[in-house]
Amino acid sequence: MTSVSKSFVELNNVTMRYSEGDELALDTTNMKINKGEFVAVVGPSGCGKSSLLKLVSGLMPPTDGIVLVDNKEVSGPLKIVGMAFQNPTLLPWRTTLDNVLLPMEIVKPHRNRLRKHRAEYEDRARKLLASVGLEGHEDKFPWELSGGMQQRASLCRSLIHEPDLLMLDEPFGALDAFTREELWDILQNLWMVRPFTVILVTHDLREASYLADTIYVMSKRPGKIIVARENPLPRPRDQEVTFTQPFTDLVHELRSHIRDVRAA
């Protein structure tokens, strides 16, 4: 069953419905994601993009087919995953620093080491926060931060335990355009420093084109991958690239795919 392959995440003919009798959320989906690859999944709303994340992270079992991560079949929640959502879901009773340290209180082996090596972990969290521009805000509470800052903190929380797999579900969807593009750069930097495998679900085609190595376009419900498009743009990408012809061509091409699936 578990054939050894190079890919880090693999979906083989996966279908999924939330409960029996429901319509399919995901229809015969096949995907192969390499280790350290940055993947974006775009599609019309309600097409099962989020279901895909739940499948890969093991929060939901597939109805049919197999999900493999690191050559092992996924049968329960993976413990190597970082997640961030459109809603930053920070805990309001914890400071930003303590919010970022939350995964350390849960993930093994850190949870057993945290109390003794508190200073070391705090240092690590501070460095990570500084790298996303949150230096000096460590002791503030989430509700004292702006939406963009909260999302940065949420990103730090999803990365502090150095997960192999990062799941992002429209993480920048609620931010204004300038903040969003700033965070694209921050995410790209984090990823270039320590490449982890990313699955980014978004409906922003520019975001997908800016960040991803491979962009998957999904059809409307029941979701099915209809296009897998390699991104030819070189890295690192900066804001200038968004005004170049190859970038606009890519966005244009993706847009026409989406138009087709919406019309279908």
Next chain:
Amino acid sequence: MNKKLNLRKASPWLSAISLFVLWELIVRIFNIPPYVLPTPSESVIVGWQFHEAIWMHATHTLYTTLVGFAIAVVFGVVLGALVGSSRTIYDAANPLLVGFNSVPKVALVPVLVMWFGIGTVPAIITAFMISFFPIVVNVATGLATLEPELRDVLRSLGATRKDILIKVGFPRAMPYFFASLKVAITLAFVGSVISETVASNVGVGYLMLSASSKFNMPLVFAGLLVIAVMGIAMYEIFNVIERRSTKWANRANPTN
């Protein structure tokens, strides 16, 4: 700005004083006899005359109320945690809880008297029975309304149910819990006084019953005032505890 703040601070006293003035005036203007409705001044005077007896009865009422309330807190938190963290337990317990809460507790006092005799025990149990419900509901609500995304974040880190409950569930439920304590403590007073009125020979409830049988209405009202004052004092104590311990939930109005 400063004036506005002062007015806000004074407002509870102003409203209380106006109520008593209005009450006094109505009784005097319409010449209402004291065995129907005594004036507040008369009630206070009579209350002072009987202050030793009132003190004795009031401390007893306070004692039964607090014991009943304490049991309600422990029971309410445990049951609330169970109901709030499992859908199955929620479904199983909900109709029973609602049904139990709908039964007027005064109707249960005679039953308790049959079992435990009159006096302290039925008062404690009545205070407990009447006050645990809001605690259960609020603790359960606080636990059950956890954002699904947050649950996903934690589960994908390998968190157990217990981890989620301790790290997120309970801290999140704290404001709900403290809010319910304020309601529960005032209800606990209602419970113990009801029981004392029906079946006891000690407590403010008993004092008022025996006073009314002697047509001493000013003393009845003095008893009512004492209960109200104790209720307000307890409510305020839990209000302060709530604000101190869950500052993050009260950030919209930084009053302290």
